[in-house]
Amino acid sequence: MADPIVYGPAFSMKLRSVRLALEWKSVPYALRDVDVLGGGHLRPEHLARHPFGKVPVLEHDGFVVYETQAILRYIDDAFKGLSLQPAHMRSRARMSQIMGIIDFYCYPSMATSIVMERFFKPLLGGSADENLIAQALPQTQTCIDVLNRSLEASPYLAGNSPSLADILLVPIIDYFRQTPEGAHLLPSGPNLVRWWERISEHPGIEKTRPTLGG
Ligand SMILES: N[C@@H](CCC(=O)N[C@@H](CS)C(=O)NCC(=O)O)C(=O)O
Numbered sequence: 001m002a003d004p005i006v007y008g009p010a011f012s013m014k015l016r017s018v019r020l021a022l023e024w025k026s027v028p029y030a031l032r033d034v035d036v037l038g039g040g041h042l043r044p045e046h047l048a049r050h051p052f053g054k055v056p057v058l059e060h061d062g063f064v065v066y067e068t069q070a071i072l073r074y075i076d077d078a079f080k081g082l083s084l085q086p087a088h089m090r091s092r093a094r095m096s097q098i099m100g101i102i103d104f105y106c107y108p109s110m111a112t113s114i115v116m117e118r119f120f121k122p123l124l125g126g127s128a129d130e131n132l133i134a135q136a137l138p139q140t141q142t143c144i145d146v147l148n149r150s151l152e153a154s155p156y157l158a159g160n161s162p163s164l165a166d167i168l169l170v171p172i173i174d175y176f177r178q179t180p181e182g183a184h185l186l187p188s189g190p191n192l193v194r195w196w197e198r199i200s201e202h203p204g205i206e207k208t209r210p211t212l213g214g
Contacts, residue, residue: 001061004029004075007046008055009036011120011210013111013171014068015056020167021072023204025081037124062186069099073166084164095158096167098150101143106172109139114182115175119212133181141185148189155198166199174200 004022006029008015009132022029034055044055049057057064058071060078065071076084086092112198113136117128135177147169150157172198176182186193199205 003027004058004060005032007032007049007057007059008034010208011212012055013107013115014037016171016208017068017168018056018058018071018075018211019208020170020204021075021084021164022079024084024162024167024202025075025079027030027075027079027081053075060092068168069103069164072167076164078105084167086159086163091159091163094150094205095163095165098147098157099168101146102165102172103210105139106143106147106169109136110143110182111172111178114140114179115172118179118181119175119208123212137181137185140181142183144189144192145192147195148191151191151195155195157195162199162202166195170199174205 004027006018006022007013008018010016010031010033019029019031034046036055040046041050041055047053048056049059049064052066054066056068056071057066058074060074065074072185086095109189113132117133121128147157156162157169173182173186173192177186177196186196
């Protein structure tokens with residue numbers, strides 16, 4: 001079987017989660033850049049892979065799948081090694097719940113409104129929309145509180161070992177912690193801070209860390 005191919009730019013948070021799942025499972029893969037900033041995600045060859053013109057996309061032996069949660073579950077099911085989904089149905093339900101929380105509440109506030117405005121917009125020559133950032137703060141705080149509570153009883157979001165929920169969260173926290181809002185708000189979630197220190201020891205984190213503006 002051919003190695004899987006991951007399509008998308010290294011700076012994408014969701015693409016990084018896909019790479020992290022492959023790194024965690026020690027699966028070799030090829031990374032094919034899609035020039036999102038230059039409109040490459042809207043060209044016919046990429047729209048054939050992802051009709052909504054987004055990244056990431058995974059291709060494995062002729063099988064093409066998009067939507068990060070689906071890709072992550074496929075990776076865990078398709079490749080041997082460390083399991084990234086808890087065996088017990090309630091822990092698995094908790095993992096799915098947290099993945100939903102990350103995508104629907106944390107990503108829009110912490111990533112789209114804060115990380116994009118603080119990091120990506122200035123890199124592209126714009127300036128941060130302070131109103132948008134201010135509006136995102138209450139939901140960001142709720143995300144920190146909910147994630148912090150999930151980490152009260154166990155070292156990882158859905159149990160004693162890292163799961164797909166942790167892998168979905170890592171890229172958001174890695175950018176967010178470097179923003180002024182992250183530096184200010186993250187200490188209100190001490191379990192989350194300890195989680196970051198613990199999980200960031202995995203070599204895959206450094207290996208997949210994007211270089212911005214370099
Ligand atoms: N629901 C999709 C969302 C994918 C998504 O929004 N990807 C962003 C990058 S992280 C993207 O493609 N942005 C380009 C654009 O929206 O034009 C998933 O979870 O995979």
